[in-house]
Amino acid sequence: xxxxxxxxxAGGRRxxxxxxxxGEGGSRLGGIARAFWTSVRIGWRMxxxxxxxxxxxxxSVAKPVSAALILVVMLSIVAGPAAANLRPFVVIGTALWSLxxxxxxxxxxxxxxxxxxxxxxxxxxxxxxxxxxxxxxRGVARLGVGAAGTIITIVIGILVLGVPFDLGRIDWPVxxxxxxxxxxxxxxxxxxxxxxxxxxxxxxxSYPEAFAGAAFLVSGAVFPLTVLPAPVQVLGLVTPLGxxxxxxxxxxxxxxxxxxxxxxxxxxxxxxxxxPSAAECLLALIVTGAVAxxxxxxxxRFSVRRAQERGLLDLTxxx
Amino acid sequence: MSAAAPVAPVAPSGPPPLDxxxxxxxxxxxxxxxxxxxxxxxxxxxxRGRAYPRWRGLFREKSWVAFEILLPFLSTSxxxxxxxxxxxxxxxxxxxxxxxxMSAFWINVIWMMAxxxxxxxxxxxxxxxFAAPMDFMSILFGMALGGMVMSSSRAxxxxxxxxxxxxxxxxxxxxxxxxxxxxxxxxxLYGVGMVLASLFLVWGREAWHLGQxxxxxxYFVAGLNFPVARLGLLGALSVGIIPLATGLDAMxxxxxxxxxxxxxxxxxxxELAILVAMAVLSTALARWxxxxxxxxxxxxxRLTIRWQ
Numbered sequence: 001x002x003x004x005x006x007x008x009x010a011g012g013r014r015x016x017x018x019x020x021x022x023g024e025g026g027s028r029l030g031g032i033a034r035a036f037w038t039s040v041r042i043g044w045r046m047x048x049x050x051x052x053x054x055x056x057x058x059x060s061v062a063k064p065v066s067a068a069l070i071l072v073v074m075l076s077i078v079a080g081p082a083a084a085n086l087r088p089f090v091v092i093g094t095a096l097w098s099l100x101x102x103x104x105x106x107x108x109x110x111x112x113x114x115x116x117x118x119x120x121x122x123x124x125x126x127x128x129x130x131x132x133x134x135x136x137x138r139g140v141a142r143l144g145v146g147a148a149g150t151i152i153t154i155v156i157g158i159l160v161l162g163v164p165f166d167l168g169r170i171d172w173p174v175x176x177x178x179x180x181x182x183x184x185x186x187x188x189x190x191x192x193x194x195x196x197x198x199x200x201x202x203x204x205x206s207y208p209e210a211f212a213g214a215a216f217l218v219s220g221a222v223f224p225l226t227v228l229p230a231p232v233q234v235l236g237l238v239t240p241l242g243x244x245x246x247x248x249x250x251x252x253x254x255x256x257x258x259x260x261x262x263x264x265x266x267x268x269x270x271x272x273x274x275x276p277s278a279a280e281c282l283l284a285l286i287v288t289g290a291v292a293x294x295x296x297x298x299x300x301r302f303s304v305r306r307a308q309e310r311g312l313l314d315l316t317x318x319x
Numbered sequence: 320m321s322a323a324a325p326v327a328p329v330a331p332s333g334p335p336p337l338d339x340x341x342x343x344x345x346x347x348x349x350x351x352x353x354x355x356x357x358x359x360x361x362x363x364x365x366x367r368g369r370a371y372p373r374w375r376g377l378f379r380e381k382s383w384v385a386f387e388i389l390l391p392f393l394s395t396s397x398x399x400x401x402x403x404x405x406x407x408x409x410x411x412x413x414x415x416x417x418x419x420x421m422s423a424f425w426i427n428v429i430w431m432m433a434x435x436x437x438x439x440x441x442x443x444x445x446x447x448x449f450a451a452p453m454d455f456m457s458i459l460f461g462m463a464l465g466g467m468v469m470s471s472s473r474a475x476x477x478x479x480x481x482x483x484x485x486x487x488x489x490x491x492x493x494x495x496x497x498x499x500x501x502x503x504x505x506x507x508l509y510g511v512g513m514v515l516a517s518l519f520l521v522w523g524r525e526a527w528h529l530g531q532x533x534x535x536x537x538y539f540v541a542g543l544n545f546p547v548a549r550l551g552l553l554g555a556l557s558v559g560i561i562p563l564a565t566g567l568d569a570m571x572x573x574x575x576x577x578x579x580x581x582x583x584x585x586x587x588x589x590e591l592a593i594l595v596a597m598a599v600l601s602t603a604l605a606r607w608x609x610x611x612x613x614x615x616x617x618x619x620x621r622l623t624i625r626w627q
Binding site: 050051056059062063064066067069070071073074075076077078079086117196199200204205206207210211213214216217222223224226227228 | 382386387389390391393394396397398400401402403404405406407411426430441525528529531532534535536538539543544545546549550
């Protein structure tokens, strides 16, 4: 079945367009909520229903924990005993990055899964549920897996690697707001990747991780941006991920060194050398996140329209 | 009106026609009696046929250049800057670059060797492979060969770009050993890939998650970005059983001769011997496992069950 721009649902809505579930009656918002929740449940079951919870848990946390351990060993080799002071910086950055990787992969892989493996994308697209809502639901399921990795990495950091932890010292409002806006930005970037994967072929499986790996460079997650050339630091400052990690890190460890500002950084040449406060980080996160979300929405819309026109929604490209 | 006379079949004159591999077209019994040359040629063609989509695919997807070369280079660069931020000796930057190069092959082994048969089953190709008149090992060799070409382009790009951008200088103690170690590492890596391909086929959906398990955790125990000797007993075990760890450690010793880093692993010559043993053992094991898996799959009728 070829899905093209000419296809229109029985309710008169273009396939995949924003709207409720016209055939079901109910409110538009109710339809969206139902579609979202259903796709979250489907996503979760596809992720986890093949094995017992313990095994699934081990699989889910092994990757982020190992990523943190790689950096901890790198620190200890070079910095020796002084590495203990740098561990909290690295552990928190790596733990949060697990959310970025899983979040970005989630949406893109759900496109590839449904188009290439299960060959259901065309049916999902012409179903009454909103295409983007279904995708977001699937992405959220994988984001949940990433969250488990983040929490366990932080717990291991506290229990084994000596990351200081004091519930009373955590700036909870900053942490909650940073998490909220940070995850929104991650989902926006994920939507961008999903738009790209809609246009490319099967080998795109590795694209989300490649993108996340590149973003890792400019995020200040595990090393301060100061060591990068100024133009590359600018790239980091215009993406929301660095601001999110900085704000979250500041909420956890108010005394931690800055990943994006401070002496010698490009940001210091703009703001006079001051390390950005948590509020400034949040503000920057909201602004850059809004730009990323807007850009993702435009690109995704363009990508879906192009996929419709060229019949890419039901194109399998097995190799 | 007269009925048209039936057309009599034209009897073939001369010897029966031969196709490209010299099979006789006389009858099924004759056709099934293949000479060693026919078997060899068919298997070589199968290897070429399975390798073809991989190297040909390099030129067909433009986005591949950005996502398979440029972005992984940036990912490798992140670890370079971790060392730079710590003012580590320059040799450590070289370690990261070498790790980035070898990780290209490991990723290929995990996602395009180990996971491939399960993927082929989901696509519906697996039963065609089993039904085709060739040794299944030819398919695996073809996948490995195509994968090596594919990964080599990525690995070479990372090596060249990173060497130029970060000014990595190599101090090679023996080119012959470097080449032997590199070739043996690839042979052992893809041998392991062939073994995993059989296992993953049986494990089904777990394979995807196992693939994830075999990336970062293996990078850690193999010492992708740091000398594996630092891990002590765990590092020694890795050198004994993970070709990525053995090959990386041997190459580090050979191409960064005299660099100050923790030593404690075997000499490159011994690690070369370990790699050769791994390559031979893994290929033999892959052959045995394929036979077992094929027998089991035929018995249980699971060859055509998708998405399990």
